[in-house]
Amino acid sequence: MTARWSWFNISSVVVGFAFLYLPIVLLIVYSFNESRLVTVWAGFSTKWYSELFQNQGILDAAWVTVRVAFISASVATVLGTLAAVALVRYTRFRGRTVFTGMVYAPLVMPEVITGLSLLLLFVAINFARGFWTVTLAHITFSLCFVAVVVQSRLVSFDKSLEEAAMDLGCPPFQAFMKVTLPVIFPAVISGWMLAFTLSLDDLVIASFTSGPGATTLPMKIYSQVRLGVTPEINAVCTILIAIVTTGVLIAALLQKRRAFLGNNE
Structure with a gap:
């Protein structure tokens, strides 16, 4: 039986997508506005993009953000x-419950609590706040997301493939690198992309753990938006949207290509 589209269903979909994406479309449109007033259209112009690339403060913040996200x-x-x-292969070891809770705790813990606790830790050990404190903080909260993604793939992995490699004389580490890792590699890449995106987007934790010379792009945007939205902010947000959209499209194309090659084998 095929689903029939009623006017209610169509209206609900249209309203839902408009609520989600209309603000983004307006932001992109007004990034090409000639006027400095973001709510008054005065003609098409790309001058705000040229001024954006001359704004050294935003460029420095973007470079810090990219470095922090990559590392x-x-x-x-x-x-x-x-x-x-460890969670999938070793189901019985002393302290497994505590270890599991520590891995998954950042998933459910509010970012304010995470940021404040890390701030207190860095102050207690007299660790000067800056680039590396932000990086360590982002590692702390993004690690759990990678673990969840990779664990979901390892659960369905056929361990007999790795055992067969070891029966043929392959050491355990080499069997993992040559057999297991290539199979779960798409999940590993997905986890990396998720962690990279979360780091790019983070504002709260970075605000607690940053220091001199470690202002990230979200922090820079937030500090300027508090004084009023400018066309330069629209331009930098449009560039971020373009980067994320490109990444999603590339990932989708690679996934379709992988599925196509798998069906033809």
Whole structure:
């Protein structure tokens, strides 16, 4: 039986998508506004993008954000993958319950609590706040997301493949690197992309753990928006939307290509 579309269903979908995406469309449109007043359309112009790339404060914040996101996502992916392997492969070891709770705690803990607790930790150990404190904080809260993604793939992994490799003389570590890792690699990449995106988007935790010279782009945008939205903010947000959209499209195309190749084998 095929589902029939009623006017109520169509209206609900239209209203829902409009509520979600109309503000984004308006933001993109007004980033090309000639006028400095973001609510008054005065003609098409790209001058705010050229001024954006001359704004050294925003460029420095963007560079800090990218570096923090790349380093934290890479480290969190390694640690999260190892944590997922430990939770799936070793179901009985002393302290497993505590370890599981520590891995998953950032998923349910409010960001304010996480940021404040990390701030108190850095102050207690006299660790100067700056680039590395923000990076460590992002590793802490993004690790659990990587662990969840990789663990969901390891649960369905056929361990007999790894056992067969070891029966043929392959050491356990080499069997994991040559057999298990290639199979779960899409999940690992997905975890890295999720951790990278979460780091780019974070404002609360970075605000607690940042210091001189470690202002991230979300912090910079928030500080300027408090004084009023400017076309430059619309321009930088439009660029972020374009980057995220491009990443999603590339990931979708790679997934379709992988599925197509798998069906043809």
